[in-house]
Amino acid sequence: MALTSNSDTELLFQFRNPFTKESAFTAILKKYQEKLYWHIRRMVIDHEDANDVLQNVAIRVWNGLQNFREDSQLYTWLYRVTTNECLNFLEQQKKRKSVSYDDVASGLENTIKADKNFDANKLEWKLQLAIQQLPEKQKVVFQLRYYDEMPYAEMSRVLETSEGALKASYHHAVKKIEDFMLNN
Secondary structure (H helix, E strand, O other): OOOOOOOHHHHHHHHOOOOOHHHHHHHHHHHHHHHHHHHHHHHHOOHHHHHHHHHHHHHHHHHHHHHOOOOOOHHHHHHHHHHHHHHHHHHHHHHHHOOOHHHHHHHHHHHHHHOOOOOOOOHHHHHHHHHHOOOHHHHHHHHHHHOOOOOHHHHHHHHOOOHHHHHHHHHHHHHHHHHHHHHO
16 A cells, blocks of 8 residues: 655554554655764764664664654654664763763764865864764754754753753854864
């Protein structure tokens, strides 16, 4: 049975039907895959790692979507699952290497610099290096706001924290990035 509607409500309805569950799941992934990939890629940097995390996200979505209560938008829920999966991945890297978050960030910085397209004079590379200097929470907040243009209200639901705290984190992140860009 082919899916004709792209609305999240319709896709969720079809996901809950055993006869259209797989095709609805495929349609949901197809609809959001690129946005989720780039959100992951900005957090974990490496393409292969991003693909691995995206596969883990797909598994978590498949297992959890049946229980999605629709208290928030599907997009918001997917971003929460994706962000948590990224943070879990970074935490596992930290444990695996028995190093601090700063060491993981330094490793991500080296991954950026090792990229064959890296040019330290280009603004986008400098921005990526600046982002890697941020504490984990500020990095997530900055990326959701700057790249995904996510409103604070929605970000609050994704990260399960107050809008005020998010605005403060974003402000501090922007200040640190500006300082990095001016001094490096």
